[in-house]
Every structure is written in C-alpha cells, then in structure tokens.
Amino acid sequence: MTTELPVLKPADFASDQDVRWCPGCGDYSILAQMKKVLPEIGATRENTVFISGIGCSSRFPYYMNTYGMHSIHGRAPAFATGLKSTRPDLDIWVITGDGDALSIGGNHFMHIVRRNVDVNIVLFNNAIYGLTKGQYSPTSKVGSVTKSTPRGSIDYPLNPISIAVAAEASFVARTIDTNIQHLVAMLKRAAGHKGTSFIEVYQNCNVFNDGTWDYAKDKETKEQTTLVLEHGKPLVFAGGTKGIRLNGFVPEIVDLANVAQDDLLFHDEKAVNSQLAFLLSRLRYPDFPEPIGVFRDIDRPTYDEMINSQIEDAIAEKGKGELAKLFHAGDTWTVS
C-alpha cells in the first residue's frame, strides 16, 4: 500500500530564514528556480540535502527547508562524497562559487567529478569573490582591476567547463541566472542525471562585478553571443542565421545564407569521447558565441554505486561480518 504524497509547492522548500543577499544579486533567481524545480521533479524535503562551501552563493542551504550544510571554504565536494557514499538514498546538491570551487576547492572539484559521485554541483560563477568584498577569482579575465589587483590581474583564467570535461565529467552544462526557463531546464536535467552533474551558472554580482555577463544576458546581444546546445542538432545561433562549422580541426562561424545546416558541427551530448565537449568549452566570447545547455551527458558507474556494491559483494562472499569470527581467525592460543 502506498501512501499518497502531499503535493509540495515552491514555498514549502523555503526555510524560515531571511535571505541575506544584496538586493539585485543574481543568486535570488537561482534560489527561486531551485524552489520551483524541486517539487516539480518530485523531490522531498527530507531526502534533499544542500551542501555548500563559503561565499555569498554558499549561504544557499540556509534558505532551503531541506537538510543542509554550510561547510567550509572549498570543501563541499568532500563532505558530499562522504555523505553520498554512505547514504545513496539522498538527493545531494552542492552549491559553490567560482572561488570556492576553482580556487581553494579546485582539487576536490576535480576529484568528485572524476569519481562520478552522484550529486549535482551548481557553480555560481560571478567571476569575483563576493563575500570577501571584491577580489578577482580564477574565472576573472586577465587585467581585472579589483581590490587585490589595482594594476589588473595577471592570472590566466580557468575555464570551468574545460576543467570539468578534462576531469572526466559525465554531465556538464552551462546556463544563466536570468534565463529562467533555461536555468529550470538545466536544473532538471542535472537532477535526472546519474553521476556527478556539473552546472556552471553565469551569475551577476551587482555589487562587485556588475555586468560581467551582460553580453550573454542582454536582449540585444544575447542572440549573437550565446548558442543554445541541442542534442543531435547542428550548432546554430543568431536566430538561425549563423552556425559553427569545423574547418579541419578549427571551429569557425559561418553564415547560414551560404552554408547548409548539414555542413555544420552537430552536437552530441552522448559522445563517449570528450573532445567534442572540450571543443565546445573553448568557444568563448567575443570570438564565438558561448554555448549554453548540456555539453555532455554520458553514463558511467557512480562512486557511491560501486562502493556500496563492493560491500554487497563482500557480504555475499563471506557472509555478514561477525566479531567473534574476526577475532578468532588465524593463530590463537588459550591460557586456562
């Protein structure tokens, strides 16, 4: 007999805590969409856990009426790995920022991705350290003038999607805080994927790095500067007037007035080899439109699945462990 589950609403996922982001921060939209998505995918509050690091973005768990952990800077993937390995029944979301995930947390990020632990990672990329009031981050452009780089930053930025793909990610996507429908779609896709799902969200920090993503968000420019990926479809943008073609090994923008759609590069999320996803990650503004959508979505056994099946196999082979048997195995002697 199954009990009828009460139908949850977005508001049911709101905790009683005041949201403490700056007015106008892009984080609000992501929070709102998350609250919308969870009931739609049938998530329950009790089986959902949000784990974050430290940063403005990482305050997220406090605002969700689920289980949550606001952990320490950069380490959320490690907490999530421990939790998921022991509690595969839980739906775990990791919330992180560009500094949290790629600066101090770069290694944990890489390792959770390669292990394919079944959690969903949402990286709020605002190309700045928000919470510490405006230093450049690993995704800030060279030359960024920030509190710690008055003469401009000199570190070449990391490309989060490239890193995730190189770290053997099974699911990689990109979306934008204000592109609500797309954001919702990506969150749902991530939730549906088995294994580590990684979503980069372009998020505006209107206080310390206002407008970094304007090119990709503004009504007037976004058609030219972004390209919506669709599985099995050619890479087309600018309202269907332009496309991306491979010239030998080098991508180039072509005018669809002159080139047939069939000659374009076709997207394949499911490609076993990761080079297509990697190539797509290299399309960057202003030279190319930046792809949004799912770069890669493949099947690979998950870490939590495997760690647990080793337990089952061991029990099947040896029987459930018994202390007395363990203690008395091997050489013993008796004193009476």
Next chain:
Amino acid sequence: MTTELPVLKPADFASDQDVRWCPGCGDYSILAQMKKVLPEIGATRENTVFISGIGCSSRFPYYMNTYGMHSIHGRAPAFATGLKSTRPDLDIWVITGDGDALSIGGNHFMHIVRRNVDVNIVLFNNAIYGLTKGQYSPTSKVGSVTKSTPRGSIDYPLNPISIAVAAEASFVARTIDTNIQHLVAMLKRAAGHKGTSFIEVYQNCNVFNDGTWDYAKDKETKEQTTLVLEHGKPLVFAGGTKGIRLNGFVPEIVDLANVAQDDLLFHDEKAVNSQLAFLLSRLRYPDFPEPIGVFRDIDRPTYDEMINSQIEDAIAEKGKGELAKLFHAGDTWTVS
C-alpha cells in the same frame, strides 16, 4: 669582458648523497638523464633549483648538486611560484609524482599551469604511491588491486595531459623513463620553453607496480602502442605502417597501405586552440597508440614576467617608493 665558463660534466651535477631508490627503479634513469641534460643546455649549478614534494620521486633534489628543496606533499608548485616570482633569474625544476601532483597537489598543479609560471614540471607517473608502500594513485586504472583497495579501485583515473591542457598549459609533453634519447629530448625542450613546461614521464615502480608501462616500453609492443609526435607531421606509428585519421570528429586507426599520409591528422604543437592537444591526450592504450613527445608548445606571457613588469611600471610611473613620502601622503597634522 666575459669570463670563460668551465665546462660542466654530468658528474658535476651529482650531490654527495647516496641515492636511495630501490634497485631497478625507473627514477634512476630520469636522474641520469637530468644530469646529462643540464650541462648540455648550459645550466649552472648555482642558478638551478630543484623543488619537489613528497614521494620516492621527490627525493630527487637531494641527489643534484644544485640548490634544492624537498618540500611537503603536493605543494611544490606553490613554493616554485613564490621563488620564481621573486627570482626570475633562476632555472626552476619541479619534481613530482602522480600522487604528489594529482592527488593532494592537484589544485596547485592546475594553478601554476594556468598562471604559466616559468618553471619545468616533471611528473614521475608510476600509477602508484611508492613511498607509502603501494596504495593506488589518481592515475591507477579502475580495478587496481592495491594495499588500500583489496577488491580493486573504483575511482576513474585522471589523465595528466588532459588536465594540464584544460588548465591552459603552454607546454605539455609525455615521455618514458627508459626511452633515454626521447627523455633527453623532452627535458631539453621543456628547459627551452618559456612558461610552465609540463612533462609526464611513464616511470616504472618495480616494487609496487612493476610493469604498468611495459606495453609502451617493450621492444616488441612499443611500435604498436606508442606514437611519436612530430610537429607538422602526420600521426604515424607502427614503423610507418599505420596512422591516425579523423572520422568526422572521432579519431581512428588506419592502415597506410590503404590511406594516404595526407589524409591523416597532422600534429601542430603551436595550435593556439588547445583542442588538438586535448584530443591527442585522449588516445589511450589499448584502443590507440599513446602519443609521446610534445603535445603543445605555445607562447603566452609568464606570471613571473608580468608580476615583475608591474613593479617596473609602477616605479616608472611613481618613482621608487620612499618611506617618508608614503607616510606623509594624505591628511596629517602636526603637534608641536
């Protein structure tokens, strides 16, 4: 007037310390080639610094009669960044292992590479933790039975070259401990490159992981299992009988009896885009021959160059800093 420099010999680069690797360890060959290469490229003992982390491989600096630092586990890139930023005159080599560089040190590795600090990193990849007596490493194959994984490892391995490429590396190469000529050539190329040079060396740990790279080392198999990269040349192996061609976006092995060399994929170390280097990094045994040689060698300003030119620019603009001027700038008042 220039003074004639004494001509140094390999033995001049040997320190007075006993080498303490296991007999038969692949590390010996790398040490020997390094001692050979340094005098040949005109390096001096006093301007050369070896910095390592912890591991069997990381004992390397003790054996070189240069300046050296055997630092802590995984952090060698950070020490090197501090040193090179302040002492661009020095030639710095970072010596590391697969555990040191990709497990505990993965983040520092990624960040030194993206910053393009002008040092040469040599990663001794033996796909095992040697010094701690045989646990699996981030480059160990899934299913590796080691001290810590009696039922086989379940972590999908990292591909060091893919990671370096994704981390925006300007120089990436691969070679093999016993392929002496090739190893020498790669060390020289790395030394010559301005910016971070990364070399992965397949190194045999004959005690805990003997034979992992045999396929790439054995006389009988290596022609089939490795492919020597040459800039501007097509990807050919098996004694010139086979090649790699792109089928759409997917590489495939072709028989040169049926396919013309011109139809093969051509190598271009200098490609500005990194997708070719990435694609090459994905060619793995047993499906493909594994490329050895230089995957990528491009020009990009180095971190040390830029940090120092900001100093020069600031001095040019403001004059050399004077304490009295600093102290008295802005609002002051005088009590008499």
Next chain:
Amino acid sequence: MISANDQFPPTQKPSESVSGVTVRLAGDSGDGMQLLGTQLTNTSALSGNDVATFPDFPAEIRAPRGTTAGVSGFQVQFSAQEIFTPGDGLDALVCMNPAALVTNLADLKSTGILIVNSDSFEAKDLKLAKLATNPLEDGTIDKFRTIKVPMTSLTRGAVEPTGLSVKLADRCKNFFAMGLVFWLYGRDVDPTLRFIDNKFSSKPEIAEANRLALKAGWHYGETTEDFVSTYQVPAAELEPGTYKNIMGNQALAWGLIAAAKLSGKELFLGSYPITPASDILHELSKHKHFGVRTFQAEDEIAAVCSAVGAAFGGSMSVTTSSGPGIALKGEGMGLGLILELPMIIIDVQRGGPSTGLPTKTEQSDLMMTMYGRNGESPLPVIAARSPSDCFNVAIEAWHVATRYMTPVIILSDGYIANGAEPWRIPNVSDLPEIKVNHPTEPNDGERFLPYQRDENLARPWALPGTPNLMHRVGGLEKQDGTGNVSYDPHNHQHMVQTRARKVEKVAEFIDEAKIEGSMEGTLVLSWGGTYGACHTAVESCIAEGMDVGHVHLRWINPFPRNLGQIIEQFDRVVVPELNTGQLSALIRQRFLVDARGINKIQGKPFHVNEIVDGIRAFAECAVSK
C-alpha cells in the same frame, strides 16, 4: 568648491567645552555609517584630538535592509586627553532606523544624546526590525534626551536642485547626518569636502548632492531649537610630531614595507583573501613601486608555501590570514620552521571556532599559533597592541626573523585591524637598520654547511644563484651543520632542542617587560588588542586607590626575560582576555602562578568597566582570603 567659511558658518549658539566625547553612528549596512565614522574620525584627528575607533558590521555584504542583522555601527571617541579605547558608554548615538536603535540603545549613557532619523520609523520599518511597537513612542527612549530629525525628507529637500532620483537622493542621508554631527562638535568640514571632490570626481551631480546634504545637516543643527549648544573638544596634548590617522591593517602593511626597506629587501606577500585580514593584501598591492610583489594564491596553503619559496630566494616573505586560514597553514609553517628560513605569518584573529563570527573580534587563536603544528614546533609570537603599534610590530618581527633565521608569527585582531588612532609618523632615519647577511663563500674550508650556526643559533641564509653554496633543504630531520637528512637519534634530540633554544634566545634581544602603575599588589597581565582597555582600567583602579600594576606583553613567545621576576613581585595576577584564558594557561604552565582570567567571548572588545570590575572582584576576594 564651496568655501567652507561661507557655507558652514561657525555656530552662534553657546559652546560647551568637554574633554572627550564618545559617539556611535548606527544604521543599515547600506546607510554609509562606516564612511560617516571615518570622516568624523579623520576630522577629529586633524583637529588635534586623540581618537580611537571601533567599526562593527555584519558578516553579510548587505544583510536584509532594515533588519537588526543588517545594522552597521561605527564608534569613535575623540578627546583632549590621551585615550586608549573607543570608549565605553556613549555620549551620543545617531540611529538611522529602528533596528539600529534597539540594538545600540543599551550603550547610551543616561546623560547621552540620542539622534534619530524620525522618517524611518514607519510601520514597514518597525516590521523589518521585528518590533511590535514604535520605540520612539512606547517609552523605550523616554529616559534619554532624544532629538528626532526627519533626515530623509530634509535630505530629499536639500538635494532637490540636483534633480537626482529619490533613490539616489536618499543615499545622501549620511552626509546630512554628518553635517549635523559636525556642527554639534564644531568639526572642520574642509577634509570632508575634499573627500567628496575626490571620491565623486567622475560624478559631479552626486558630489554636489552630498555637499548640499552636508550643508543642510549643518544648518539644521544651527537652526533647530532642539540643540541649545554645541560641544568643543580641545586638542589633546600629544607628543610633538606629525600625525596621521591610521588603521591597524594599514599600519601593518606600512610596517612591512618599512621593514623591507630597512633590511634592503623586497617584499613578497603570498595571501588568500579572508576577513579581517584581506585589507593587508589590498594595501600592499597598491605599493608595487616599493618592489612589493603580492601573490593572491589559490588557497592559504599555497600562500604560505609561496612565501617559503620566496624566502628561500632571499625575499622578505610574508603570509597573512585569519583563524580558518591559519589552521590550514600549519603544515607549511612547520616546513618554514625546519628549513629555518626567515618569514612572517600574520594572523588577524576573528571570532571562532570554525567560520565563527568573521567580522567580530576575538583573541582565541593564541594557542593555535603556539601549538598548531605537528611535532615540536616552537615559533616566536608577537602581538600588536593597537592600530598604530602594528607598524612597530612588523618591523620588530622581521628583525627577529632575520636575526634568528626563523618564521615569526604576528597576532593582530579584528578590533585593531579596523580600528583607527593617531600615529606619530616616525622619522625614517630613526627607524632601526635591519642587517641581513647572505654568505658568498663556503664556511667550512671548501665545504658549505647550510646548518652551521652563529651566536644566535642562526644558520646562514645562502641564496640560490650564489656559486659554490649549493645546498638542499627539506622537511626531513637534518644533520646539524651539513643539513643532510639524518635519522640519527641524538642528532634529532639535538636539533629539536636547538630549535627550541633559538626561540628562547629571542628573549635576549627583545625589550624587558615594563610595569605601568603600582609595583606590587595585583598585576594585570594583558596582550594584544586589549591594551587600551586594560591600561585605562588600571589607571582607573589606581585612581580608586587600589594597588594595581599593568604589564602588557607584545612578545608571547618567548616571554620577556624579566617576566618571572615581575610576577613574583606581585601578590596576584589577573589576565583579561577575549578568549577562555589562553595567555592565562601559558602563564600558569610557565610560572606556576594562579593567574586568573577576566574573560569575554562575545566577539566584542572589552569595556573598560568590565576590566575594572574584574580587577576589583579579584583583588577583594583575594584580600578576604
């Protein structure tokens, strides 16, 4: 530019002379209270007062508007006497909204003035502050002299000529409040006018609006009948010299720059941002023309390790952080220690444990800096006692680091870091020279012994690039002299003891402890940022006729060489600390004296009277024994 004389006429009202005033400005995080406070501080300092400040703000960038969690405060004491704290009870409290009022009112003296922005006590404001009734009407404020000023509407009116939107106009409120406060204390507006010109040079209409608001506030004071008089705080009799108002983190940064110059070194900072230490990174990054290289590392571990690398190369190396970051640096510091390389590690302490209270002050990292490394890992530790003292501490730490070839830890805290006080600018020629030698020749015949020691037990700082001095260093135990890896049992014991003795020897170099006040009776032993409060408390106890002496420690490891003797001289020892008793523990273990703590762990500095009460209770209870 407006001429101040025309537009800000001196008051016609009677003016009362007072020896000192403590003011707190409190409002929403977005209300610009920090800016207002800084201007008031600078202006007061420029007029010759001694000043001390205490900014206090939430951990969020901008906590929800109008809530008690979002209140940002700035307290300043300016005085005609030498002062050591930002004051306890408030003479004046300016509140921009109800949340500010309810969270701050408790600190207002019964004789104090309360100034509120009466426009912001609407129903919606009360709701945001979670108040059921209006504190302006429900009796809350009855016992205070309250002046209700409709600042929002008056500001809107004042800036109307600029045509600014209401939203932007409302942002000028803090300048209105500033005008009023400046008028009340007869402060000079010139520096603020200059500040406005500078800050808003690219937005002339905003500059104009702020000037108008400032003027409106000033005139409001002069006009309203609520104020019957203004207050004048005469200049303090500070030591002759040229002064500058300075904040702790800035003083630390400047001290580091100075130490580098004095030792003929270039400065390298490896750091990762963290509150409240980030401003040292920010400040240093502005001074590249001093040869300062700042490296924003990927994390704190890389930060400390990069500093060790730069130290190996011969730079003056520094790494800065706060508690959580210092916890991460332990392993790297241990390497610096065994390599015996000079460098500086700065911990600007904040409330702990874990992420704790990032924007609040505390002294709870002392034990971690003493012991937070594996193995026997002694390092010298020095703590700054005030914002301006940070300058000296940086120089002294570097002096010790190079003389003894060791990393040195500097402790500061959030209170000192963000607090400000007048700093007597030193003559550069009076600053100590810091001699640093780098060998150029082998020191043992043909051989170079990297761990051969001098009379300070320091090893030679031989730099890569020097011919014939090639050597290898590392984290494994090393043979004394050669520096080669050594597993020899007796060598290990010798090296552990040598590293410990080296730190002890620092006591030969540093100043003896000095007693202020009584030479017997109760000894108040303090360290770090509580200096001002302890000093003031002891003065006040002495004024009450109690036998109280005060020793303030700058060096905590090693202790000053005469400390044991001093402790013996007193009947009892009391240690005020913003932790549960960490220095107490060190004093107890070293001197076997029953040191008692006055402990506060509230993320806030001491009030003077908390210490006075503690001393009194302790002295009395001891007497009644």
Next chain:
Amino acid sequence: MISANDQFPPTQKPSESVSGVTVRLAGDSGDGMQLLGTQLTNTSALSGNDVATFPDFPAEIRAPRGTTAGVSGFQVQFSAQEIFTPGDGLDALVCMNPAALVTNLADLKSTGILIVNSDSFEAKDLKLAKLATNPLEDGTIDKFRTIKVPMTSLTRGAVEPTGLSVKLADRCKNFFAMGLVFWLYGRDVDPTLRFIDNKFSSKPEIAEANRLALKAGWHYGETTEDFVSTYQVPAAELEPGTYKNIMGNQALAWGLIAAAKLSGKELFLGSYPITPASDILHELSKHKHFGVRTFQAEDEIAAVCSAVGAAFGGSMSVTTSSGPGIALKGEGMGLGLILELPMIIIDVQRGGPSTGLPTKTEQSDLMMTMYGRNGESPLPVIAARSPSDCFNVAIEAWHVATRYMTPVIILSDGYIANGAEPWRIPNVSDLPEIKVNHPTEPNDGERFLPYQRDENLARPWALPGTPNLMHRVGGLEKQDGTGNVSYDPHNHQHMVQTRARKVEKVAEFIDEAKIEGSMEGTLVLSWGGTYGACHTAVESCIAEGMDVGHVHLRWINPFPRNLGQIIEQFDRVVVPELNTGQLSALIRQRFLVDARGINKIQGKPFHVNEIVDGIRAFAECAVSK
C-alpha cells in the same frame, strides 16, 4: 608438508631455563628481518610467552643495500612473566651484515650472544657500511660471546637440491637464521611451516627452499660446538582466556569495527595514506563484509571532510593520519566540532616537526591535537597505551563521541602501531553496548530544535531522510536551540562555554585514574605508548625501595576527575614523555604543580632504565632540597 617431529628433532644439548629473553634481529632492508621477527613473535606467543615487539626500519622503501641507513631491525622480548616493553638490553643480537652490527652492538648486554653472518664481512660489505676495518677482527666484538655463522654459504648449500638461482637462494638466508634462533630457544616450527605453505603456495620451489634453509639453521645449532646449550622460556601466567598476537594498528581497526557493531552503525573511513597510519586504512579495507566503507581521499582535508559528511548522514565516521596530515585537518575538525557531530580522528604520531622522521616514534602531537584549531576548540582526547589497548580505546572513544555528540581524537604512535603483544580476545557479549538515538519527531512542539541539549549537553543526531526534522548546520556561530546563524554576543559566549563544558562533562563518564604502586612520594604520570616502560620502571623503583606511584592517563582531555586529588597526595610529579614536555605543560597549567619531565626526543621509545634513572635523580634531588 614436513612433519616437524621428524625433521626438527628436539635438542640433545642441555637446556637452560630462563624467565625471559630479548632478541634483536638486524639486517639489510631486503634481508627479511621483519618477517623473521614476526614469526619469532607469533611462535613465542603461541607457546604461551608474553611478548612485546619493536620493529624499526628506514624511511626509504629500500635504502641502499649494505649501508647503515638501510639497516632494518626487529626486537622482541618473550617472557615467562607479564612484560610491558620489548626490553632494553639485548640477550641476543643477530646481525646479517656489518652495517647491522655497528648500528646495533651498543644495545647488546655484556652477557649477550652475538650471532653474525660471517659470509657478509667481505671487503665490499665493509665498504658499503663505510668501515675501515673489519669489526669481527678489529676488537669491536671482543667482549661479546660471538658466534660466526657462514649463513650465506650454508644456505646456498642447503637449498641446492631445489636448483634455485644463487640470487633466489640467498633470499632464504633469513629462514636459515630463523631455524638457528628457533633451535636456540626451543621454539615450535609448526606455525612457520604453515606460514611458508600459505605464503608461497603458488611457488612450491621457493617454499621448499625456505623449508630447507629453516631446517639447515636448526641443524646447524644442534651440530656446531659454538652452542653448548639452548634456552627455554616457560609459558607466562597470563589471565585465562584465548589470546591472539596483535599489532596496534590492527587492534585499532578491529576496535573501530567492534564499536560500529556495538552501536548498530556502519563504519566510514575517510583517509589519505601516511606512515605510520596507513595500515589502519589497509586493515579496514579488508573488512567490507562488516559494512566498512573506506574512502582513500585526494588529501587529508578531503578525508576529514568526507568523514564529517558521513557523520551528518548517520555513519560511524573515522579519519586517520599522522602529524603532517593532522596539521592539515585542523579546519575540518573545527567544523565537526561546531556542528557537534560524533566522529573519530586518529593521529598515529611520528617524529616531527614537518616531515620529520616518518618511520620513528614520538609523542609530540599532543599539543597540536589539543590546540591546533582556530578559536576556542576543545575536543576530547584519548591516548592508547599499548598495541592491544588500541582496541579498547577505539570503543571508548566512539562511546564518548556519540554520548556527547562531539568529534573525539585518538592518539597512537609509531611504536604502538607497529608493535605487537598478546591480546586476550574478549567475549563479544562482554563488550559494552553503545546506545545511539536518532530522533524521529520534532522536539519542541511542531518545531525541531537541532541544538536542543540533553543532560550531557548533547544535541540530537537527526538524520537526513527523517521527515519534519529538516535543519541546516554550518560553521558560523549558531543560536543555541535553533542552530540558526547568530551574531548575538551573549549567545556566542554561551556557546563557547557550552562546548567547553561538554568536553569537561566527559569526565563524569570516564574512569577515575588509578594509582599503581605507592600512594605517596613521587608520582610518575605518563600517557600513551610509554605505559610499558613507565610501568616497568616504577616496579623496579619500588623494588629498590623507593616511594613511587604510577598513574597512566588514557584520557588527556578531560583529565580523570580524581587526578587533582591524586596529585595533591604526592610530594612531587614526574612526567616521562617522548617530547619536550607536552603533558607536563598541561599538568602544570591545570594543577599548578611543578611537574618535571623525563624527556627523550630521539625517535625511539624509552628504555626502562632511562626512566628509572630519571625518577631516581628527581626523587633524590627533591629529597636533598
């Protein structure tokens, strides 16, 4: 299989009965000394002796052959009495090469037997050991009864029938030595024959060669005239029960598995390999059928954090490391502390600071485990006193962790970790039940308060997946009760004090300290792996007629509740430690007693006589005051 009776006939020579023997086997790292030692230990234990071992090997996997750096040693004491250490002076020393001889000879008693492989004292061997003259001929060994055995050639001869190559034949030398030693002490060869069968089951020719070598060694003893008699060590009178020989790391692993079972939990280990802690990871990874999940993390930080994550989910979480790794875990441990989640952190100490002496033992991480975290971060700390005690310590630590909802630190060290002793196998039904509750209902009407406390100040361990108990935890200071983020000053003070009180309350649960020996006079206060040496030393002092009592601490934080009282009862306190005085410091600060240290920092355990001498000196000098 060879029947032992036929092939290893009992000796015809006279047999001397002795109460105990200390033997050290020393050779090159490649010579198989650890294996030989382990066999001798197990066999002795099986024959009813009490045993204690001390393996000692270089940090390199295989240091250069024949050098002093490459010497690997294994010491075992087996006895007819209860013993607590692997012995001080050696009754017998077996040396496989010159390097082993020169590095070990100093420990041989003047009455001891020296057995050397005389084949390995050729010129080339002396050169590898950097010896100018042959110690067998230059007088070095003159004062010892030396038996020179050409082991290499005898082994080659013995294994010839198998047709093994010389290289492989030479590898059987250790079995030859084993045969000789077994003969000398009349040990049973059966277990070793079983071991050979098992270990070399896939290489029958190697198995056969080893059997032959073993036999040859045995017969050599019986035949050569160098030995006039054998020695017999009768069975010890151990407490009745079934015993097993156990090493510290194994006992710790089994204790953890047992604790998990006793609390109805599954075990999660997050760890990163490091000497000498790795074997706990290795051991636990073998027991997956107990539901044990082992996660080899990317580093120590991920290891501790994964454990915190698993603890949040309701597992029995553990993280293991040694000094350098524990230094990295400080920040993560701080989070576990403020989240108030139960978990276990194990530090198997090694020589420090920094990378230090990885394969050597030391007790120098005590202060780091007490204080190595930012802010006020008290955690319970328990230390194991012997290999078999590790089992109990694991269970007790988990009991405290769950009862008080706090991470607990376990200290072990390299000496205990690799040392072995007989372990009386407990009846599973005698082990304590560890009750763990997880709430299923709100605890405050409709609300769930994650930080509501019980009588132990423990908060409820509510698990994700439980409806209606959703809550968020984090590293910012939290309001007591609700667990919401709170910057309230008084709440912070309350929480800091509550976390401290919780650790203090553990003293209510743990055993009182027990005094062994005298109830007055000199108190020897020890902790951790020095138990055996201290116990034996105190016994010996008492035998000498001195007034000495002994308290060995397992819990160091908190101290047992009667410790202060005990200390008062004695005239003086002496604290033997393998560090510069870390427990001393804690005792001094807490009890204001002039505790003096007996300190050894040589990477080696105490010799009993070092402690006896220390106690004597201290007691006498105190008397002469």
